[in-house]
Amino acid sequence: EIVLTQSPGTLSASPGERVTLSCRASQSASTNVAWYQQKLGQSPRLIIHGASNRATGIPVRFTGSGSGTEFALTISSLQSEDFTIYYCHQYNNWPETFGQGTKVEVK
Amino acid sequence: QVQLVESGGGVVQPGRSRRLSCAASGFTFSNHNMHWVRQAPGKGLEWVAVIKHDGSNEAYADSVKGRFTVSRDNSKNTLYLDMSSLRPEDTAIYYCARVQVPYASMVHFDYWGQGTLVTVSS
Numbered sequence: 001e002i003v004l005t006q007s008p009g010t011l012s013a014s015p016g017e018r019v020t021l022s023c024r025a026s027q028s029a030s031t032n033v034a035w036y037q038q039k040l041g042q043s044p045r046l047i048i049h050g051a052s053n054r055a056t057g058i059p060v061r062f063t064g065s066g067s068g069t070e071f072a073l074t075i076s077s078l079q080s081e082d083f084t085i086y087y088c089h090q091y092n093n094w095p096e097t098f099g100q101g102t103k104v105e106v107k
Numbered sequence: 108q109v110q111l112v113e114s115g116g117g118v119v120q121p122g123r124s125r126r127l128s129c130a131a132s133g134f135t136f137s138n139h140n141m142h143w144v145r146q147a148p149g150k151g152l153e154w155v156a157v158i159k160h161d162g163s164n165e166a167y168a169d170s171v172k173g174r175f176t177v178s179r180d181n182s183k184n185t186l187y188l189d190m191s192s193l194r195p196e197d198t199a200i201y202y203c204a205r206v207q208v209p210y211a212s213m214v215h216f217d218y219w220g221q222g223t224l225v226t227v228s229s
Protein backbone atom coordinates (compact mmCIF):
# COMPACT_ATOMS: atom_id res chain seq x y z
CA GLU A 1 0.00 0.00 0.00
CA ILE A 2 1.26 3.45 -0.90
CA VAL A 3 1.27 5.72 2.13
CA LEU A 4 0.81 9.41 1.39
CA THR A 5 2.25 11.85 3.89
CA GLN A 6 1.09 15.44 3.64
CA SER A 7 2.99 18.35 5.14
CA PRO A 8 2.57 20.53 6.94
CA GLY A 9 -0.45 19.34 8.91
CA THR A 10 -1.53 22.94 9.32
CA LEU A 11 -0.33 25.89 7.30
CA SER A 12 -0.93 29.42 8.61
CA ALA A 13 -0.91 32.08 5.93
CA SER A 14 -2.34 35.47 5.04
CA PRO A 15 -4.68 36.35 2.18
CA GLY A 16 -2.71 37.08 -0.96
CA GLU A 17 0.19 34.93 0.13
CA ARG A 18 1.66 32.15 -2.02
CA VAL A 19 1.65 28.73 -0.36
CA THR A 20 2.83 25.23 -1.25
CA LEU A 21 1.38 22.03 0.18
CA SER A 22 3.42 18.84 -0.01
CA CYS A 23 2.39 15.22 -0.54
CA ARG A 24 5.06 12.52 -0.33
CA ALA A 25 4.40 8.94 -1.44
CA SER A 26 6.09 5.92 0.15
CA GLN A 27 6.68 4.51 -3.34
CA SER A 28 6.23 5.79 -6.85
CA ALA A 29 2.73 6.93 -7.78
CA SER A 30 3.89 8.05 -11.25
CA THR A 31 1.68 11.07 -12.01
CA ASN A 32 -1.49 9.37 -10.79
CA VAL A 33 -2.17 11.81 -8.01
CA ALA A 34 -5.13 14.10 -7.46
CA TRP A 35 -5.78 16.91 -5.01
CA TYR A 36 -9.16 17.62 -3.45
CA GLN A 37 -10.40 20.60 -1.49
CA GLN A 38 -12.90 19.98 1.31
CA LYS A 39 -14.76 22.77 3.04
CA LEU A 40 -16.46 22.25 6.39
CA GLY A 41 -19.64 20.24 6.02
CA GLN A 42 -19.12 19.62 2.31
CA SER A 43 -17.90 16.74 0.20
CA PRO A 44 -14.46 16.86 -1.41
CA ARG A 45 -14.04 18.82 -4.63
CA LEU A 46 -11.51 17.84 -7.31
CA ILE A 47 -8.83 20.49 -7.79
CA ILE A 48 -5.98 18.75 -9.62
CA HIS A 49 -5.71 15.37 -11.38
CA GLY A 50 -2.83 13.64 -13.11
CA ALA A 51 -0.52 15.54 -10.72
CA SER A 52 -0.69 18.78 -12.70
CA ASN A 53 -4.00 19.05 -14.57
CA ARG A 54 -6.41 21.61 -13.24
CA ALA A 55 -9.98 20.32 -13.01
CA THR A 56 -12.81 22.07 -14.81
CA GLY A 57 -13.67 25.43 -13.30
CA ILE A 58 -10.69 25.56 -10.95
CA PRO A 59 -9.01 28.98 -10.81
CA VAL A 60 -5.56 29.34 -12.34
CA ARG A 61 -4.08 30.24 -8.95
CA PHE A 62 -4.08 26.49 -8.20
CA THR A 63 -1.11 24.59 -9.65
CA GLY A 64 -0.14 20.97 -9.18
CA SER A 65 3.33 19.56 -9.77
CA GLY A 66 5.47 16.51 -9.18
CA SER A 67 5.86 12.89 -10.15
CA GLY A 68 7.08 9.69 -8.61
CA THR A 69 7.10 10.24 -4.86
CA GLU A 70 7.03 14.03 -4.48
CA PHE A 71 3.97 16.14 -5.25
CA ALA A 72 2.95 19.69 -4.51
CA LEU A 73 -0.10 21.90 -4.68
CA THR A 74 0.66 25.60 -4.96
CA ILE A 75 -1.87 28.38 -4.45
CA SER A 76 -0.34 31.51 -5.94
CA SER A 77 -2.41 34.08 -4.06
CA LEU A 78 -4.66 32.87 -1.26
CA GLN A 79 -8.26 34.00 -1.43
CA SER A 80 -10.65 33.87 1.52
CA GLU A 81 -12.43 30.82 0.10
CA ASP A 82 -9.14 28.86 -0.07
CA PHE A 83 -8.76 28.59 3.71
CA THR A 84 -9.83 24.99 4.21
CA ILE A 85 -8.49 21.42 4.06
CA TYR A 86 -6.72 19.78 1.12
CA TYR A 87 -6.15 16.05 0.51
CA CYS A 88 -3.93 14.26 -1.97
CA HIS A 89 -5.03 10.92 -3.44
CA GLN A 90 -3.03 8.30 -5.31
CA TYR A 91 -4.71 6.02 -7.81
CA ASN A 92 -1.57 4.44 -9.22
CA ASN A 93 -1.61 1.34 -7.04
CA TRP A 94 -4.33 -0.65 -5.38
CA PRO A 95 -5.58 0.09 -2.78
CA GLU A 96 -6.09 3.72 -3.58
CA THR A 97 -5.04 5.88 -0.66
CA PHE A 98 -5.39 9.44 0.63
CA GLY A 99 -3.07 11.67 2.56
CA GLN A 100 -4.12 12.78 6.03
CA GLY A 101 -4.81 16.32 4.84
CA THR A 102 -3.35 19.81 5.19
CA LYS A 103 -5.42 22.53 6.78
CA VAL A 104 -4.77 26.04 5.44
CA GLU A 105 -5.74 28.56 8.10
CA VAL A 106 -5.67 32.33 8.38
CA LYS A 107 -2.57 33.64 10.10
CA GLN B 108 -25.84 17.86 -14.38
CA VAL B 109 -24.17 14.99 -12.55
CA GLN B 110 -25.75 14.22 -9.21
CA LEU B 111 -24.94 11.56 -6.63
CA VAL B 112 -27.30 11.29 -3.68
CA GLU B 113 -26.54 8.92 -0.83
CA SER B 114 -29.12 7.62 1.61
CA GLY B 115 -29.52 4.95 4.25
CA GLY B 116 -27.39 6.35 7.05
CA GLY B 117 -28.44 6.46 10.68
CA VAL B 118 -27.70 5.00 14.07
CA VAL B 119 -27.09 1.25 14.12
CA GLN B 120 -26.07 -1.05 16.94
CA PRO B 121 -22.71 -2.81 16.89
CA GLY B 122 -22.90 -6.15 15.11
CA ARG B 123 -25.94 -5.16 13.06
CA SER B 124 -26.25 -4.48 9.33
CA ARG B 125 -27.10 -1.48 7.18
CA ARG B 126 -27.52 -0.82 3.47
CA LEU B 127 -26.46 2.45 1.92
CA SER B 128 -27.64 3.62 -1.49
CA CYS B 129 -26.27 6.15 -3.94
CA ALA B 130 -28.70 7.37 -6.61
CA ALA B 131 -26.97 8.66 -9.72
CA SER B 132 -28.31 10.99 -12.38
CA GLY B 133 -27.10 13.27 -15.13
CA PHE B 134 -24.72 10.78 -16.74
CA THR B 135 -24.59 7.24 -18.12
CA PHE B 136 -24.16 5.42 -14.83
CA SER B 137 -23.39 2.06 -16.43
CA ASN B 138 -20.24 3.48 -18.06
CA HIS B 139 -18.43 4.47 -14.89
CA ASN B 140 -16.63 2.61 -12.11
CA MET B 141 -17.90 3.81 -8.74
CA HIS B 142 -16.28 4.03 -5.32
CA TRP B 143 -17.26 4.36 -1.68
CA VAL B 144 -15.05 6.57 0.50
CA ARG B 145 -15.65 7.26 4.19
CA GLN B 146 -14.63 9.93 6.66
CA ALA B 147 -14.77 9.41 10.40
CA PRO B 148 -15.84 12.50 12.37
CA GLY B 149 -13.05 15.07 12.29
CA LYS B 150 -10.74 12.71 10.41
CA GLY B 151 -9.40 12.26 6.88
CA LEU B 152 -10.66 10.32 3.89
CA GLU B 153 -10.48 6.52 3.73
CA TRP B 154 -11.12 4.54 0.57
CA VAL B 155 -13.62 1.73 1.20
CA ALA B 156 -14.61 -0.09 -1.98
CA VAL B 157 -14.85 0.05 -5.76
CA ILE B 158 -17.06 -1.69 -8.30
CA LYS B 159 -16.53 -1.88 -12.02
CA HIS B 160 -18.96 -0.18 -14.37
CA ASP B 161 -20.64 -3.48 -15.29
CA GLY B 162 -20.54 -4.93 -11.79
CA SER B 163 -18.14 -7.66 -12.89
CA ASN B 164 -15.52 -6.99 -10.25
CA GLU B 165 -15.10 -5.24 -6.95
CA ALA B 166 -12.39 -4.58 -4.39
CA TYR B 167 -12.33 -3.61 -0.73
CA ALA B 168 -10.14 -2.01 1.87
CA ASP B 169 -8.72 -4.53 4.34
CA SER B 170 -10.63 -2.78 7.14
CA VAL B 171 -14.01 -3.78 5.65
CA LYS B 172 -13.19 -6.90 3.64
CA GLY B 173 -15.54 -9.75 4.45
CA ARG B 174 -18.03 -7.43 6.14
CA PHE B 175 -18.99 -4.95 3.41
CA THR B 176 -20.31 -5.71 -0.08
CA VAL B 177 -20.56 -3.20 -2.90
CA SER B 178 -23.07 -3.76 -5.69
CA ARG B 179 -24.92 -1.80 -8.33
CA ASP B 180 -28.13 -1.90 -10.31
CA ASN B 181 -27.45 -0.19 -13.61
CA SER B 182 -31.13 -0.39 -14.55
CA LYS B 183 -31.90 1.78 -11.53
CA ASN B 184 -28.76 3.95 -11.71
CA THR B 185 -28.03 3.04 -8.13
CA LEU B 186 -24.93 2.00 -6.20
CA TYR B 187 -25.16 0.09 -2.93
CA LEU B 188 -23.01 -0.67 0.06
CA ASP B 189 -24.18 -3.50 2.27
CA MET B 190 -22.48 -3.29 5.64
CA SER B 191 -22.62 -6.10 8.17
CA SER B 192 -21.01 -6.86 11.54
CA LEU B 193 -20.72 -3.13 12.06
CA ARG B 194 -18.21 -1.82 14.59
CA PRO B 195 -17.95 1.54 16.35
CA GLU B 196 -14.90 2.31 14.22
CA ASP B 197 -17.12 2.15 11.12
CA THR B 198 -18.78 5.36 12.30
CA ALA B 199 -18.27 7.82 9.45
CA ILE B 200 -19.78 9.84 6.66
CA TYR B 201 -19.95 7.55 3.64
CA TYR B 202 -19.52 9.15 0.23
CA CYS B 203 -20.04 7.63 -3.18
CA ALA B 204 -17.73 8.96 -5.88
CA ARG B 205 -17.56 8.65 -9.64
CA VAL B 206 -14.47 7.79 -11.63
CA GLN B 207 -14.21 10.51 -14.26
CA VAL B 208 -13.21 8.44 -17.28
CA PRO B 209 -15.77 5.94 -18.63
CA TYR B 210 -14.78 2.29 -18.39
CA ALA B 211 -11.47 3.19 -16.73
CA SER B 212 -10.00 1.99 -13.48
CA MET B 213 -7.38 3.78 -11.40
CA VAL B 214 -8.58 7.25 -12.30
CA HIS B 215 -9.41 10.22 -10.11
CA PHE B 216 -12.89 10.99 -8.80
CA ASP B 217 -14.63 13.95 -10.37
CA TYR B 218 -17.97 13.90 -8.57
CA TRP B 219 -18.83 13.06 -4.98
CA GLY B 220 -22.17 12.77 -3.28
CA GLN B 221 -23.02 14.81 -0.20
CA GLY B 222 -22.49 11.80 2.05
CA THR B 223 -24.60 9.90 4.54
CA LEU B 224 -23.65 9.53 8.20
CA VAL B 225 -23.53 6.10 9.78
CA THR B 226 -23.17 6.00 13.55
CA VAL B 227 -22.44 2.64 15.14
CA SER B 228 -23.38 2.82 18.78
CA SER B 229 -25.40 0.95 21.35
